[in-house]
Amino acid sequence: MTEKQENIIQAAIKLFSERGYAATSTNAIAKEAAVSEGLIFRHFGNKEGLLHAIIKTGEEVLKQMLFPIVMENDPKLVIKRTIELPFDVKKEDYEFWKLQFKLKWELKEYSHEKMFPLINALTVAFKKLGYDNPQLEAQYLTIYIEAIGEAILKGYLNNGAEIKQFILNKYDL
Amino acid sequence: MTEKQENIIQAAIKLFSERGYAATSTNAIAKEAAVSEGLIFRHFGNKEGLLHAIIKTGEEVLKQMLFPIVMENDPKLVIKRTIELPFDVKKEDYEFWKLQFKLKWELKEYSHEKMFPLINALTVAFKKLGYDNPQLEAQYLTIYIEAIGEAILKGYLNNGAEIKQFILNKYDL
């Protein structure tokens, strides 16, 4: 991965996130990245190829975020870290994550399967803690955590810390 | 609203929902609606005008759905009906709602304010039932219900009835 290649990806993330995939021209990406337009096609084949490179990056980053949760043995910590997940996203990463959420609607191929390891880890955790229906509790929490992430990114949540504590209380954490 | 005008709106909902707003050409909409392309501009001014007509429709439909909940006095019924909301969406309306959710990401002007009446009604309901933090409970449930709607539309939820009962149990309903 050369420097200009990295520039192209960063520019694409920024512009796709701001304007959407279809509304962003390869010309605009080239200008933002300060490279020739042809270079985009040399490295990524076509516009969709560039998009796929970004998606791959997103999947990798998500895996890295879920790893310490899935590997945790203490069930209380598994739940606590899951809840804290969306609140720990840094402001400078908002654009990146907004794009990932946007793509969930824009792409047909986008699947929910990436969350399965988390759902499984949560199911085990809820089971250990003696919850009545660990499977549903896990599904419930996963959906909710994704929703909190969305709300934060869209700027609907101005009382993040308060909400976070509120949820932690619900699970006696 | 003439018949062809209605055809244009229905075709636009279908294509915007499938491909996204930016990726749908006015030419494609005209073909789908079986009208001349110029007619779109006669009636809606420009492509964005057509989009706004669709958004207005969406806001109206949402208001109609929230009305019986907001008007309800029995606090248990307010919460019950809120929870049931996303599960009552008919299959034939999926395209329409998918577009509404998609637009939340695509448009900057799209605001969360439409949900305020529901949040307020829920706050009152939770207060009546003696919940510790009615305001947060209302915010929490609203975010969650929107997320359930998303999951259903995306096809992530194959155990809808089970999840619905699970949530109702959480609120002793």
Next chain:
DNA sequence: CCTTGATAAGTGAGTAATCACTTTCTATTC
């Protein structure tokens, strides 16, 4: 240490197709 040569990285002008939108004209309706 320099030349050679092969490959990858990068440029920028060019292209056909498509885009949102306009104009001109005809049919319908009150």
Next chain:
DNA sequence: GAATAGAAAGTGATTACTCACTTATCAAGG
């Protein structure tokens, strides 16, 4: 008979992508 509704054929601008070409990198051979 004058709005209104509609069709058809345009418009210039923008699109994703190509292509011929230049530059950078770097290892092998003399």
